[in-house]
Amino acid sequence: MPDAAAVAAAFDLTRLGDAFYQDPYPVYRALRAHAPVKRLPDGSVFITRHADVLGVYKDPKTFSSDKHEEFFPKYGASPLYEHHTTSLVFNDPPLHTRVRRLIGGALTPRHIAAMEGRLVGLVDGLLDAIDGAGEVDLIPAFAGAIPVEIIGNLLDVPHAERGPLRDWSLAILGALEPVLSPEVEARGNAAVREMLVYLEGLVERRRAAPGDPEVDVLTRLIEGEGGERLSARELLHNCIFLLNAGHETTTNLIGNALRCLAEWPAERARLLAEPDLVRSGVEEFLRFESSNQLGNRITTAATEIGGVALASRTRVHIGIGAANRDPEPFPDPDRLDLSRHPNRHVAFGSGIHQCVGMGLARLEGRVAIGRFVARFPDYRLAGAPQRARRARFRGHLSLPARVR
């Protein structure tokens, strides 16, 4: 690795090499030390310190989530543009507040606790299916198979219709990478179009036969609240977002955790000896290998971060994965410590946009990782794990393992 100051000086989010995709943390370390508010060649800044990241999250007026200005040059007038600029995560209040309230009402701790029994059944079914197999790829066979069902249940998507959800989600979120190839863009646009057609039909059926708004998020979004309803486009795009948001991120949490435990045998042994450690363990996996490594904001006025002056309309890349390895709040940050405490990671963001699904993601992580390790205490990797070449969503395309 060249000198850290030189690494920080040369860093450009639009020109990342293979080494970065494999292991971005040395680069993040160099940036935190030498250029924590790094100016990129296109005028945007990339921030890597935990305190700076929190400061941005806590001031949504100065650091807006609205993406119209940023995404038009990227996507043009296209399905991807319409989708991303209509979803709650890329909007400020009031649209953000209205949608968030509707979704959040079906994801209270009480609702999430009620999902546990069904989730345990699903996970055990998957474990049964891979038990006895020689070599198995843990991404499709396990990590990727859980969130699609859970999020499908949340919107009550009929089981037989869940097949395409995972590929649509990968295609749409893949188009959020800092660099967009024509193929990825075309796949993303096609996925939005196909999802819109599918969801229009689903919404029509649900209007004809509404579900229980207590638990069915789609019915909640259709019915609205206090006389306020979402427009047809807002409804469809926020359903797409919800289906995608809970998907790859949670797959990556589970996949990254199983890879970590294969590579940190002493931590695995602690977890086996003390299964309750899975609760703080999930927080540590989220910190150590954050499934969502990047966030974005745009300044609405002249401001500063960490003493660096920023003009109005400066784009800010939030280094979630970098902040979560900052030695300031996390002593010995490159060590996996399943009982780390305190652990104020920002894997779910913070402030008004903090992940609505974090309770559900934590439950999925806890059940999937805990039950996997208990069933297959001696599992080991079988061949090289293959990482997706992505800077934003950190996970694996494949994770071959032998479970017995």
Ligand code: HEM
């Ligand atoms: C390990 C799994 C997950 C991770 C790491 C994760 C991460 C995040 C992050 C970092 C944000 C904030 C984005 C921002 O501030 O710009 C976010 C927002 C969001 N997430 Fe998650 N997420 C996960 C799972 C889920 C699940 C399971 C759901 C759905 C049930 C979900 C639904 C949402 C929604 C709706 C938002 C937008 C909230 C808003 O804008 O107010 N996420 N997530």
